[in-house]
Amino acid sequence: MNRYNPLAIESKWQKIWEDSEAFKADDKSDKPKKFLAEMFPYPSGAGLHVGHVRNFTIVDVLARYYSQKGYNVLRPFGYDTFGLPAENYAIKTGVSPQSATATNVANFRNQLKKLGYAIDWSREINTSSPEYYKWTQWCFLQLYKKGLAYQKESYQWWCPVDQTVLANEQVENGHCWRCGSEVEKKKLKQWFFKITDYADELLDDIDTLDWPDKIKIMQKNWIGKSTGAEINFETEDKKAIRVFTTRPDTIYGATFLVLAPEHPLIKDLINDNTRKEVEDYCRNAIKKSEIERQENKEKTGVFTGSYAINPATKEKIPIWVADYVLIGYGTGAIMAVPAGDDRDREFAEKFNLPIVEITQVPKKPFGTEKTTYRMRDWLISRQRYWGCPIPIAYDKDGNAHPIPEDQLPVMIPEVADYKPDNSGHSALAKATDWLKVTISGKEMIRETDTLDGYACSSWYLWRYASPHDTANAWDPAKISYWSPLDVYVGGDHAVAHLLYIRFWCKFFADEGKLPFREPIIKLLYNGYINAPDGKKMSKSKGNVIDPLDVINDGYGADTLRTYEMFIGPYDQDAAWNPRSVGGVYRFLNRCWTLCFEAKLQNVKNENIRHKTIKKVTEDIERAAFNTAISTLMEYVNELYKVGANEEDLITLAKLLKPFAPHLASEMLEQLSADDSWPEYNEKYLVTDMAEVVIQVNGKLRAKLQIPVEDLDNQTKIEQLALADPNVQKFTNNNIKKTIYIKKAKLLNIVC
């Protein structure tokens, strides 16, 4: 007797798919298209983990399902290869990031092939290859030309260990998202993208997206639009202090002003008595790490010595400095209304400032209407070697000049030592020859900052349309055929990446380079897979499940894939259960046995077969992969009971193929069948007899088998129900009314 041998079957089909370039997408086709992708991974040295497998398998199930349905499917793959781990590894070992990245990509590619993914390998992209980052630099220059890439000196998050600036999104509870060390503030000249120009459109278009509400709400909160007013308060010597408030109507209760410690007017408001105290306070507050500000929410502040006039009450009110007012939001100054705002009240109580109830509301509002956003411009400078060089050079006066497009890419030079120095420059500053560049005949020095990795991932989906184009970032005709992306799958970057890619899409649409304003139609945001103990998998805890071990232990890729789809709803976190893996293996083994070992039976299974087709199809459409698989399990269990005919096995193999493509291909080959997605026929969904549930006062008391044509005959059903002894026991001939729901095949007798 033969046995299900997944490893033999899988290597056979993987070779067939590779040799025939089975998943090469067609740039022109009469068929409707589907463009599907996962959030491309950072290829770490550890290789694939089970979380990747969940993410990529969802895409693969959809890609195979739509192919089987007759769509022209584009399912490419890429690697997000710039980043700190490769650079830190280089600093530690001397192995260049270029070389470590090549090794890791090759390892990922081999592992992906062992999973049998339906990837168009001719479209593989890699953000750290010069052919790719040339166009990342080109994108930067387009933004620069329109004034959307600009330099500004400001206080920025600085990670003292990684020696780099971090964006707001890369600071988690006052700690660096990479190395976990406490971050500090540093005043630096940095490059920014002006994402705030698109704040309104980014906000308004969220409602048009077929994305999870959770993500949409997070993006809305991140953008944080609020409308209010800016009001000028004059000091006694006629200096204007502009404040922002969402409640201009509370101005009669404004009893003092508060400025952020970084506010530029502070130096004009202090006097000889207050100078030292205020300057000390500001210096400390600016230096104070965010973690200290958070841990100690006790209000602190100092009086400047100056007063302003409340334009509503004409009262003289003191001007204070306090770090609970943030320089980056509004105008960096507020009118404090302690009677209406908890923070202002706390401050007033601590410093004995007047708390005045709001007695009137101004008929004509003070100030001018103003909208503000919590979202700040996107800080893109990174003082790191292993990133996309910013295509800028400086003349001898320090003025920035773009590198001409025909001089792209600005290549990453080879260096001997990858360590950044402590002057705030990356290791690129050590490449002395590379630093020198001639633009329009003038000697200049190159920018040594590199771009935030999120810039590289802000356009990669469009590169998939024409990954080898040497004349364009993306081919206009091909991108209009494939884009926008129909389904994007991932479990990370709810705000950052998914907001940035929307921003670039809108910008390039305005440039006439993209014929759509939203890059991703549908987003599936998958949950994490945790260790069997329910905790996060981590090397230090030693609870990591290696997906390649699961395959090589003999279960095979089909079991691994099917198990990860069966583990639970795709959007929820799940804990790995080794025993359940065995259960899925048993299921595939039963499929194999039915096809290769069992005798075909002359049975009529139309009803169960067509019910199965309908349910599995609908479940895949609504991304309920776990119940699609349980439906297939029910079908197999039924076929074991009643026997299977050839049509049953063909249908089973076709429905199974998105999840277990190797086994299904083997079955289809044995059955000499193609893999076209089966259609169900409504006429087989109905049976001769139907079960009607009889309730008395909402409690189940009997089940009746009646001919289907009698389902419309309520009188007859009632008669049959009342003839049932168990129903009689509970009704006692005392019936108030009956409710019959045909759709639910349910009769409720109320008494």
Next chain:
RNA sequence: GGGCGAAUGGCGGAAUUGGUAGACGCGCCAGACUCAAAAUCUAGUUCCAGCAAUGGAGUGUGGGUUCGAUUCCCACUUCGCCCACCA
């Protein structure tokens, strides 16, 4: 502090629009096959009572709406995630 979500057997989960709660899988239990084990197959498995038919209870807690509530409403408890002095 604010926002969002979740809570169902021994465990993971199902119930898609208010209509038979517990599909499917794990585990457990019994049987078949075997010298035996593994593998495989068959049957059972929410709890309580009962040989059984069947009855009672039951979806975090307390209330409400309804003929009927895991599903809708109100209050609460616990857990998870996100944001967090944004005026």
